[in-house]
Amino acid sequence: MSLTINDVRRISDLARIDLSDANAEKLMVELNDILSMVEQIQSIDTTGVEPMPHPFGGAQRLREDEVTEHNRREENMQNAPDVMDGLFLVPKVIE
Amino acid sequence: MTDLTHSTVAELKKLLTAKEVSAKEVAQAYLDKIEKTSSLNAFLDVRPEVTLKEAEEADKKIRSGEASPLTGIPIAHKDIFVTLKWASTAASKMLENYMSPFDATVVERLQNAGFVCLGKTNCDEFAMGSTTANSAYGKTYNPWDANAVPGGSSGGSASCVAARIAPAATATDTGGSIRQPAAFCGVTGIKPTYGRPSRWGMIAFASSLDTAGIIAQSAEDCAIVLSEMIGFDKRDSTSIELPPEDLTVGLNAGVKGLRIGVPRAWIDKAEPGLRDAIYKALSVYESLGAVLVDIKLDKANLGVPVYYIIAPAEASSNLGRFDGVRYGHRAKDYNDLLDMIKKSRDEGFGPEPKRRILIGTYVLSHGYYDAYYIKAQQVRRLIAQEFDAIFKNECDVIAAPVSTDAAFRFDAKADPLSLYLSDLYTVPGSLAGLPGLSLPCGMSEGKLPYGLQLIAPKCEEGRLLGTAHAYQQATDWHKLVPAGY
Numbered sequence: 001m002s003l004t005i006n007d008v009r010r011i012s013d014l015a016r017i018d019l020s021d022a023n024a025e026k027l028m029v030e031l032n033d034i035l036s037m038v039e040q041i042q043s044i045d046t047t048g049v050e051p052m053p054h055p056f057g058g059a060q061r062l063r064e065d066e067v068t069e070h071n072r073r074e075e076n077m078q079n080a081p082d083v084m085d086g087l088f089l090v091p092k093v094i095e
Numbered sequence: 096m097t098d099l100t101h102s103t104v105a106e107l108k109k110l111l112t113a114k115e116v117s118a119k120e121v122a123q124a125y126l127d128k129i130e131k132t133s134s135l136n137a138f139l140d141v142r143p144e145v146t147l148k149e150a151e152e153a154d155k156k157i158r159s160g161e162a163s164p165l166t167g168i169p170i171a172h173k174d175i176f177v178t179l180k181w182a183s184t185a186a187s188k189m190l191e192n193y194m195s196p197f198d199a200t201v202v203e204r205l206q207n208a209g210f211v212c213l214g215k216t217n218c219d220e221f222a223m224g225s226t227t228a229n230s231a232y233g234k235t236y237n238p239w240d241a242n243a244v245p246g247g248s249s250g251g252s253a254s255c256v257a258a259r260i261a262p263a264a265t266a267t268d269t270g271g272s273i274r275q276p277a278a279f280c281g282v283t284g285i286k287p288t289y290g291r292p293s294r295w296g297m298i299a300f301a302s303s304l305d306t307a308g309i310i311a312q313s314a315e316d317c318a319i320v321l322s323e324m325i326g327f328d329k330r331d332s333t334s335i336e337l338p339p340e341d342l343t344v345g346l347n348a349g350v351k352g353l354r355i356g357v358p359r360a361w362i363d364k365a366e367p368g369l370r371d372a373i374y375k376a377l378s379v380y381e382s383l384g385a386v387l388v389d390i391k392l393d394k395a396n397l398g399v400p401v402y403y404i405i406a407p408a409e410a411s412s413n414l415g416r417f418d419g420v421r422y423g424h425r426a427k428d429y430n431d432l433l434d435m436i437k438k439s440r441d442e443g444f445g446p447e448p449k450r451r452i453l454i455g456t457y458v459l460s461h462g463y464y465d466a467y468y469i470k471a472q473q474v475r476r477l478i479a480q481e482f483d484a485i486f487k488n489e490c491d492v493i494a495a496p497v498s499t500d501a502a503f504r505f506d507a508k509a510d511p512l513s514l515y516l517s518d519l520y521t522v523p524g525s526l527a528g529l530p531g532l533s534l535p536c537g538m539s540e541g542k543l544p545y546g547l548q549l550i551a552p553k554c555e556e557g558r559l560l561g562t563a564h565a566y567q568q569a570t571d572w573h574k575l576v577p578a579g580y
Contacts, residue, residue: 008453015411015456016418016433017449018441027453033512034454038400038467041474051472052479054303055289055528056553060332075196079422088420091432 002032099124100259101576104168104316107262111157111167118157118167122150122211125169128260129213132580135236137245137255139174140181141214149211156209165323166209171261173252174215175222176202176307177296181212185298186230187220189423189443199296200328201265201307208323213261216251220445221414222267222300224248225275225514228505229447237280238577239543243502246276252310253280258580263311263320269301270402271497271521273308274533278546279502281535283563283573284310285317288554289528290335292321293328301409302333304402304525313573314534314563318342321556337554345557350565351384356490358392361520366500372537372545373496379569380494380562388490394481397474398523403515404458404471405526411455414448450511479527486552492562493550496520497533501543524550532559535572544575 003011008028012019019027073086082089099121102110110116126143146169153167177183177195184190198206206212219229227250228234237245238258245254249266253276256264266273268286277284285308292307299305309320326339355377362373377387419425419439426438444452458467485493498517508514524531529550536547547566551559567573 003457007457011453011457011460014460015452016415016436016440017444017452018434018437027450030450030511031453031457033510034403034450034515035457037512037515038404038471041397041400041404041470042466044397044470044474044477046470046473046477049473049476051469052476053472054333055479055526056333056335061329063329072196077421078196079193081419081423081425090420091429091435093432 003028003035100128102262103312104262104319107168108164108319112164114157118150118153118211119147121167122146122169122213125213125260132258132260135238135254135258136233137216137235137251137258137260138171139184139186139215139217139232139251142181145180146211146213153209153211163209165319168210169213169262170205170210170320171213171216171252171255171264172202173218173249173264173266175218175267175298176265177298178202178212178215181215183215183298184232185221186218186232187443187445187448188231189417191424193422195296197296200293200330201324202296204323204326205265205320216249216255216264218251219248219447221298221410221448222248222269222272223410223447223451225271225517226505227251227276229445231445234505237502238580239281240502240541242504243543244279244505246279246502248272248276249284249310250276253277253282253284256280256282256310256312257577259576263309263316265324266308266310267297268306268308268525269304270406270525271518273310274497274521274531274546274548277310277533278497278535278544278548281544281572281575281577282310283313283317283532283534284308285321285532285556285559286525286530287321287325287556288335288530290333291325291337291554291556293331293334295328295330299413301406302413303409304406313567314532314560315343315346315567318346318560318564335554340557342557342560345561346564348561349384350380350562353385353492353562354388354490355380355385356390356485356493357387358390358493358495361392361495364499365496368539369496369500369545373494373547376536376547376566377494379566383565383569390485390489390493392481392523394474394477395523396519398478398526399516399519401471401474401478401526402518402522403454404467405475407451407455408459408468409455410448411452411459414444414452417443419443447511475526478523482524482527482529491551492558495548495550497546497548501539501541501545520548529553530556530559532563534563534566535575537572538575
């Protein structure tokens with residue numbers, strides 16, 4: 001099974017990446033090459049094998065529910081493209 | 096006095112402790128050389144006044160007797176670690192001029208140990224690649240041959256250590272990004288066990304694989320610096336709960352009786368010159384008392400397909416945070432919020448992160464999740480189990496190539512797939528979370544370094560470094576310096 005140009009558009013839409021027509025064609029070829037390479041794992045028998053999401057398994061450690069970070073609003077916003085009064089600005093969403 | 100910049104970390108430590116040189120003199124020597132060798136493009140951000148200020152503070156501590164043993168030794172950081180005083184870009188246009196509000200744990204620990212920071216080294220964008228040509232700020236060159244790639248993604252770190260413009264440089268390894276550039280540049284690099292150094296403040300690529308490590312001139316230097324980097328960090332939820340360890344303790348343990356696993360099928364697949372260099376290195380080990388054991392790696396051959404499902408899947412999730420709202424690049428022209436996000440991501444990401452985000456998005460999407468992502472995680476377990484069984488029953492360390500050849504030319508591998516396939520020897524250990532080390536073991540006819548990879552069981556960095564140190568006590572490959580540096 002290989003990806004069509006429409007598949008590539010759908011995936012890039014899901015990934016929230018704008019895609020030019022020329023780029024979509026090129027990506028379709030590259031993605032299909034990569035997917036046909038990874039396809040080889042389908043022939044491996046993995047019946048009953050527990051998936052391994054992390055090298056050493058186990059549950060992730062939880063921390064105590066207490067304040068560990070101070071409010072550093074200004075420093076944390078210093079790289080934002082557009083701010084006003086300590087808020088991030090985005091194009092108008094609600095009319 | 097001979098050129099200071101040719102000193103090892105161990106030698107600088109002696110010179111500084113004996114007060115034969117000041118930290119400022121050392122820092123200045125490296126800063127001068129960084130400027131002189133700027134055509135290598137190994138560094139992305141150098142701020143001499145900040146470095147010199149750190150060096151002056153180090154000298155103050157040395158004078159007042161408050162210094163630690165490593166105070167005043169310079170180090171460079173891969174631009175994947177966030178730093179307060181230098182820009183942190185991940186070599187991406189997405190993070191151009193980004194100033195972090197905090198230091199990564201690794202950066203903070205090395206600073207507390209007394210290291211003076213020289214600046215940030217170039218890499219593949221978001222650490223994705225094996226050439227450093229994927230940097231948005233231009234490729235880094237291999238000091239051995241300007242037409243050859245330095246490897247990647249930590250190409251800047253490997254190149255600057257090889258060119259002796261930093262005595263050591265931090266690096267990160269997700270699928271080979273420390274070991275392969277170290278091999279291509281003729282230096283020593285170690286990727287420790289996943290979870291031993293903290294990931295806090297490392298710009299995330301694939302969180303179940305990303306591991307910080309170090310590139311230096313020798314295993315001894317790697318041991319000195321890595322000892323300061325590892326240790327439990329409560330800010331990293333996958334940090335291993337082990338106390339700090341002095342990895343220099345076992346350096347001289349020798350290799351008598353050490354069982355080295357030899358996957359002949361892997362070694363024989365390498366280019367003949369590299370293959371012979373590896374067998375020669377193995378005979379050095381035999382003469383030092385090690386025992387060679389033939390081993391078969393079977394499931395590990397599935398490393399590349401498994402890796403190129405899992406790593407892009409995690410990358411697509413991690414890189415979702417770049418939306419042009421809180422930080423990062425924002426497009427100039429757009430219609431609405433969604434259009435702004437899509438255009439910002441299109442403009443901010445280079446081709447390789449985009450490819451990986453799209454692959455990852457696809458394998459995680461409805462209807463494909465089980466067939467790709469879960470299946471890959473199952474095969475990942477089979478690979479890890481294979482290593483476990485080999486280390487339990489057959490050998491103490493595995494010796495393998497790092498790559499199929501010495502450094503290739505920038506124009507040699509144009510399509511992404513052939514680059515992905517060249518990761519075959521490094522990704523299996525990454526998937527299993529195992530420590531791996533690369534050390535120089537010869538030179539090709541074209542005068543490019545050959546690398547040998549050593550892989551050890553979980554948390555056996557000491558064994559790995561001791562094994563490499565034994566070889567470096569018996570050979571001089573790690574002492575070669577590229578002409579003109």
